[in-house]
Amino acid sequence: MSATLYQLLALDLDGTLLDPRGEVSQQNYEAVLAAQQTGVKVVLASGRAPREIREIHRYLSLTTPFIAIDGAIILNHNKDRILVHNPLPHPIVHSLHTIIHRHDPAIEIHHEMQHGLDDSRSVHRSEMIGGLESPLTSTSIAINKLWFTGQSAAITAIQTHIQAELHHACSWLAFDDISLSLYAKGTSKAHALQWLAARYGIPVSQIMAIGDNINDLEMLHWAGLGIAMANAHVNIRTIAKAETCSNSDHGVARAIERWILR
Helix, strand or coil: CCCCCCCEEEECHHHHHECCCCCECHHHHHHHHHHHHCCCEEEEECCCCHHHHHHHHHHCCCCCCEEEHHHCEEECCHHHCEEEECCECHHHHHHHHHHHHHHCCCCCEEEEEEECCEEEEEEECHHHCCCCCCCCCCCCCEEEEEEEECCHHHHHHHHHHHHHHHCCCEEEECCCCCEEEEEECCCCHHHHHHHHHHHHCCCHHHEEEEECCHHHHHHHHHCCEEEECCCCCHHHHHHCCEECCCHHHCHHHHHHHHHCCC
16 A cells, blocks of 8 residues: 555656657656555556557556556556447447538548457548448447548537537547547546546545646546646646646656655
């Protein structure tokens, strides 16, 4: 049992644990290891796909599950066993394609797909959507996420229609006014972290989370201590309960030293 108030530490990757070069600094590395040595469970929570998280997870010698694709998947480090998987239902994928191309037939839709434990990214251009050919029609391949970019007016119109027609079946994130990411309903880092906290029997008051972007907002708002990076989106800094240094100044290490290792 850790002597610190916080028993679980959730860490976003890009813009948070990773520096501007996309690397874990030596200071962050040592701080994460020190936190683990006190008994704190360190959980990576990222918008990245599992294949892009595994190497960082192993480098940090973590033994906890990790959260991928903004909460669509929780993967156990041991033998890559999927604990939670929340893909978009195929009929909903079809409906989303219809809505999107109703407003802009030229939009290219990107799919984050999962075939068992083999996750791979694929791009489907508009001319391929009509028949919704395999892998979109394959029941063995799960669609974890759709994302696309376009003109601001088109993105706004698409989001409005999705909210009106499919709000019961999907969630979305808008990092800016020219892109949109779509997930199955209930997908978020916050929901995934709640699931893990319940599994470990850790109350929310003993959970600390650090992040920098819109996909971290719910997680930071829910956690007992939600910490924003100095380089965080303004909305994140507004709702966070505390702030640390930027990712170029080892902000994760500073936060661990202040609130866990003090």
